[in-house]
Amino acid sequence: MNLPELGFWRIARRFPANVAAVEPDGTQVTARELLARVNRVTRLLRSLGLTHGDRVALVAANEVAALETVLACHQAGWYLVPVNTALSAAEIAHIIGDCVPGAVVTSPKYAPTVRAALDQAGMGGERRFATAPADGFRVLADAASPYPGEWVEDRAAGAFMAYTSGTTGRPKGVLRALVTGDPDDVFAAGAAWQLGMFEVEPFKDGTHLVTSPLSHTAVNGLALTSLHLGHRVVLMERFDAEGMLRLIERERVTTTHVVPTQMHRLLALDPEVRGSYDISSMRNLIHGAGPCPPAVKRGIIDWFGPVVYEYYGASEAAGTVISAREWLARPGSVGRAQPGAAVRIMDEHGRELGPGERGRVYLEMGPRAFEYRGDPDKTRSSVVDDYVTVGDLGYLDEDGYLFLLGRTAEVIVSGGVNVYPAEVEAALLEHPGIADAGVVGVPDQEWGEIVCAVIQPTEAAREHAAGPGFREEIIAFCRDRIAGFKLPRRIEVVDSLPRGANGKLRKHLLLPNGDPGETPAPAHP
Structure with missing residues (x-):
């Protein structure tokens, strides 16, 4: 890759008439238009007094205005804080x-919740913006329109500051020092590294499809690197x-990012529907953000075809990648x-384990070490010798390939034996009548914990799932x-599972309620 030719701002000046983005309603936005909007938003936010290292929070739907906001932050030396749109006002207020x-x-869709959060946080109205009219917010485009759209001077590279998932406690911001240098150079190098590992090539009539919320850091990051x-x-x-x-066929999509739940739903389509669309343009189908059952x-x-690439990582550090x-x-x-x-596997004492030995997964932090904003104790407890863990368990094979088993907090200890929910979930999702599944441990007087499966049946299987024979x-x-000791001893059928906007299962909301029905008790060691 020739890095001096890459970087959104640089590309937009060279090819201003090219279509840079397409709104969900099909409206096309040229590179010239997008660059001008980005420059106006940059100048607007500077007028509020934002300086190098300040933060801008984004709680937005999938729309081009969200990309504008990120690009403005990334050329002005600010941190963009993507906020999960599924959070409550109290959770958003904590992040703010x-x-x-x-x-x-x-976005107007989330304005009532965000307004309540900002009221709790005491944030003034002149700093509240919406992408379209919304009570209590200034319209971003209107507020930025008086400012010129020409090239912005005194540019500096910004970054994302993601907040880790709040499924097991209050989320923490992952903070890294900003990189010095021209934003085009910084982000061109980042894009070449990130998309290069998936063998994505620059230009080549590339079209990237965003299928998940931009509030998910990986989704937002891949959209931005595609522009770069x-x-x-x-x-x-x-x-x-x-x-x-339909969009893959119409827009001749070449790359996309999906999560395992979406892959499962794609496969659930009628074979005739699947075969009626031309997907031959696809060159790179990238997935991550959770364990993917092998059958899926x-x-x-x-x-x-062999265009599927998977990654594993975290906001805290880079991880792994694998081709089809x-x-x-x-x-x-x-x-x-x-x-x-x-990548290393370590035991609870920080000792590195060998191939095949199961333990915590640790990822090397690299030259840009992070800290959890405002929580030095959490930072220290997660780091060993410049490696960080987010609590995942796994093992490496002889060739250094990583296999994940689940999270430390999710391991079910039943009768003194460890059961990893991901293994049970993978088996469940092979059943043709199951649309989604999650596995948790529930207290049991005899076994300590037992395996509980919470199942969402497919539409075709809903009536059968209500009957007495489904669990058997x-x-x-x-x-x-x-193995027999991994079999669910309790099964609950629900209408839907509590997944966040990024597709991840919110297991703290999965604990069963009510009578799970008669489930045969499987053999147990």
């Missing part, structure tokens, strides 16, 4: 109070399996360390796939 942003940008490689970005308002296929992964590879061909040779692996990164059928199905 912690990061103390110089401005907040939201000269690709146009097509936005979906919300994921729809057939709608995704294999089904997507069989359908889309590598995965077919090692089903279930999430790959080897990304270029320039390293599930146990019999899983018995051929996992």
Whole structure:
């Protein structure tokens, strides 16, 4: 890659007439238009007194104005704080109070919740912006319109400051020092590294499809890096399996990012529907953000071909990557360390473990070490010898390929034996009548904990799932796939599972309520 040719701002000046982004309603935005909007927003926020290292919080839908806000931050030396749109007002207020942003940008859809959060945090009205008219907010485009859209001087590279998932406690901001240098150079290098590991090439008539909320850091980051490689970005308002296929065909999409839940829903489409769309333009289907059941992964590879790439990592550090061909040779692996990164498995005493030994996964922090904003104790407890863990468990094989087992907090200890929920969930999701599944441990007087499966049936299986034989059928199905001590001893059928905007299962909301029905107790050691 020729880095001096890359970087959104640089590309937009060279090819101003190119379409840079496509709104969910199909409206096209040229590079010239997007650059002018970014420059106006930059000048608007500077007029509020924002200086190098300040924060801007974004609680927005999938729309081009969200990309404008990120690009403005990234050329002005500010931290962009993406906020999960599924959070409550109290949860958003915590993040606002912690990061103390110089401005907040939201979409009308989320304005009531964000307004309540900002009222709790005591943030003034002149710093509240919405992408369209909303009570209590200034319209971003209107407020920025008096400012010129020409090239901005005194540019500096900004960054994301993501807040870690709040599923097991209050979220913490992952803070890194800003990189010095021209923003085009900084982000061109980052894009070449990030998308290069997935073998994504710059320009080449590239089109990136956004299927998940931009409030998810990986989704936002891949959209931005696509712009930095000269690709146009097509936005979906919300994921729809057939709608995704329709856009791939219409827009000749070459790259996209999906989560395992979306892959499962794609495979659930009627075979005739799946076969009616042309997906031959796809060159790179990237997935992450959670464990992917092997049967789902294999089904997507069989359908889309060897264009599937998986990554594992965290806001705190880079992780692993694996191609379809590598995965077919090692089903279930999430790959080897990304270029320039390293992975270790350690026990509870910080001792490095050998191939095949199970322990905590630690990722090398690299030259840009992070800290949890305002929580030095959490930072220290997560770091060993410049490696950080987010609580995931796994092992490395002889060739350095990582296999994940679950999270420390999620391991079920039943009768003194460890059960890893991801293994049970993978078996459940192979059943044709199960649309989604989550596994947790529930207290039991005899065993300490027992395995509980919470299941969302497919539409076709809903009536059957309400009957007495469904649970027995599930146990019999899983018995051929996992050991007896891993079988669910309790099964609950629900209408839907509590997944966040990024597709991750919010397991603290999964604990069963009510009578789970009669489930046969499987053999236990």
